Amino acid sequence: MRRVLMQLLAAVLLIGASVTDRARADEPADAIQSVIDRQIKAFLASDLDQAFTFASPMIQKQFGDPSNFGRMVQRGYPMVWRPARYEMLQLVETGAGLVQVVLIEDASGQLHEAGYLMQQIDGKWRINGVHVRVRPGVGT
Numbered sequence: 001m002r003r004v005l006m007q008l009l010a011a012v013l014l015i016g017a018s019v020t021d022r023a024r025a026d027e028p029a030d031a032i033q034s035v036i037d038r039q040i041k042a043f044l045a046s047d048l049d050q051a052f053t054f055a056s057p058m059i060q061k062q063f064g065d066p067s068n069f070g071r072m073v074q075r076g077y078p079m080v081w082r083p084a085r086y087e088m089l090q091l092v093e094t095g096a097g098l099v100q101v102v103l104i105e106d107a108s109g110q111l112h113e114a115g116y117l118m119q120q121i122d123g124k125w126r127i128n129g130v131h132v133r134v135r136p137g138v139g140t
Helices: 002-026 029-044 048-053 057-063 066-076
Strands: 085-094 097-105 111-121 124-134
Touching (some): 029 048, 029 085, 029 124, 057 066
Antiparallel strands (some): 085 097, 097 111, 111 124
């Protein structure tokens, strides 16, 4: 009986630990989604200075200034530059860090999934890269 109780207690502790870990992973979701939403809205308003503030220091260093950054997004990520609509999906914990998946519809109606790699710096979330792909199984 004692052995069964010890096993039950161990199982409860393990379940509790995984729920706690999951809750911790969910804590930043609102803040992360807000950063992405505010950057997309800045792109829609052509406010490159504001959009640039949401990029990580590494991205800022790579592009140097808001104009270069804006040109890169406009040319390389037109669906992010001017989305017809977008929707936050899941927040995924990866080996590289937290990735917020965003469903984006471009001007032609094509759906894309964008994975925003996030980095926390001095308590604030920043975008440290975006990988976009056509949403699989849609439109073909």
